[in-house]
Structure formats: structure tokens, C-alpha cells
Amino acid sequence: MTTIIKRNNWAIWRDVIFALFVRELRTGFNDRLGLAWAVVNPLAFIFMLSYLRGRMNGGDTHSIPTFEFMMYGMLFIQLFLDTFMNCSNSIKKNKALFAFRQVQPISSVIATGAFYFLVKLTVYLLVLVIMYFIGMEFRVDDPLSIIINAIALWLIAMSLGLLVAIFQCYVPEVSKIQSVLTRPLFFISAVFFSMQDVPKEYWHYLDWNPILHAIELSRHAAYHSYSSEAVSEFYLFSSGLILFFFSLSIYHISWKQAISR
Secondary structure, X not given: OOOOOXXXXXXXXXXXXXXXXXXXXXXXXXXXXXXXXXXXXXXXXXXXXXXXXXXXXOOEEOOEEXXXXXXXXXXXXXXXXXXXXXXXXXXXXXXXXXXXXXXXXXXXXXXXXXXXXXXXXXXXXXXXXXXXXXXXXXXXXXXXXXXXXXXXXXXXXXXXXXXXXXXXXXXOOHHHHHHHHHOOHHHHOOOOOOHHHOOHHHHHHOXXXXXXXXXXXXXXXXXXXXXXXXXXXXHHHHHHHXXXXXHHHHHHHHHHHHHOO
């Protein structure tokens, strides 16, 4: 006699998210390079930009080695952009799966966001391992703060991705505007520079950007000698929480109408 196992809604939701996560894992690394490319790509940029920055100011940038200075900038901006861009496309990409009652749009956004967070975390740990084996000196004075900053930035990226994903269901042309708006982020988020390079009277033109706060705070967490005067943990965390609850509110109101269009 067949036994029927009854599961609550939380268990079903968890299994759906895990299944979508595995699907992202298979599609994300279905080529020959796989995870190796996720490491080689940021490493190539970090080495190139570290060399260019090092030619200007030597081996250190405001008390932190130039390689690590560029590493935090590149990994955090890529964490934001990869999470944001892929979460914003996750509802459209998985729309056929929403015919099943158990699969809801937010499940695909969470699975996609979790996949790219774990990828960047793995890349960060592999970079540290590579630095250790080739004899490069590095410090991580406050690893917990780095993880918390990364989670706050990831939450902002996923919240914005959810909002754009909903808006795309009503106005597909939003994706074109999205690509234009994200391009300047590389140049205004302290990826290539420090706020210590910018005169104080111009800080207010840049410090509205929470990505900049996450990058500068993570550099300070790795090397406490690095100044964090221009940035604020409160601003970073409050931005993440406000965007998170706002995106959930918009989703709760409009997700049924959005996927039926």
C-alpha cells in the first residue's frame, strides 16, 4: 500500500527553491570551463587593474596592498551586478514553471540570488587560498564584517532585481534601461579608487551609493588601518532593509497579475 507523505507549505517551498538552485547550478556551469571561469575572470581583472594602480602609487594603496584593494572592489561589484542582472531576468526565464502551483516567482529569484552569492563566496575563498600558496601576504582582520557587508549588498541587489523583474512583466523595455543604468556603477562605486582620493567637499556626490559603502567597509574590515571615515554601516544596512521590505511589498501586491500578462 502506498504511503502518502503530507508536507507543510514551508517544506514544499524549501524543496522548490532547492530544485531551482540545482537547475541554476547545472545551467551556470554547463560548459567545459565551469567554476574555473568564475575564478579566472575576476582574477584577470584584479591582476590587470592592480598592475595599473600599482604603477601609480607603488605596492600599497592607503595602507592596504593594491592587489587586495582591487580584489574587494572587483568581487563586490561583480556580486552586485551578477545578482541584480540575473535576478531581474529570473521570472521571465522561469515563467513556464509557474504553471505548477508549487512554483512561485519569488522562489526563482531567491534560488538565483543564492546561486550567485555562493559563487562569489567560493571565488573569494579560492583567491585567498591561491594567495596563500603563492606566498602573497594578506590579512583579514574582521572576517565577520566582510561577510555581513557582502550579505547586505547581496540583499540590495536581489531586492532591486525582484523589483525590475516585476516591472519587466508590465514593460519589457525596462531591461534596456537597466543595462544603461548599471554601466556607470563600475566608475562611481570605489572599485578603482578610494574615497580618500576624493576631496571631502565632493563626498556627497558619491556616498549616496550603497555599493561604495560595502566596498570601502570591507576594505576597512580586512585592514583596520584603512580609513572608513567616508562610509557608514548604518547607511548600508538601512538601505538593504528598506529595499528588501519595499520589494516584498510590491511583489505581494502585483505578482499574480505580473505573471498572467
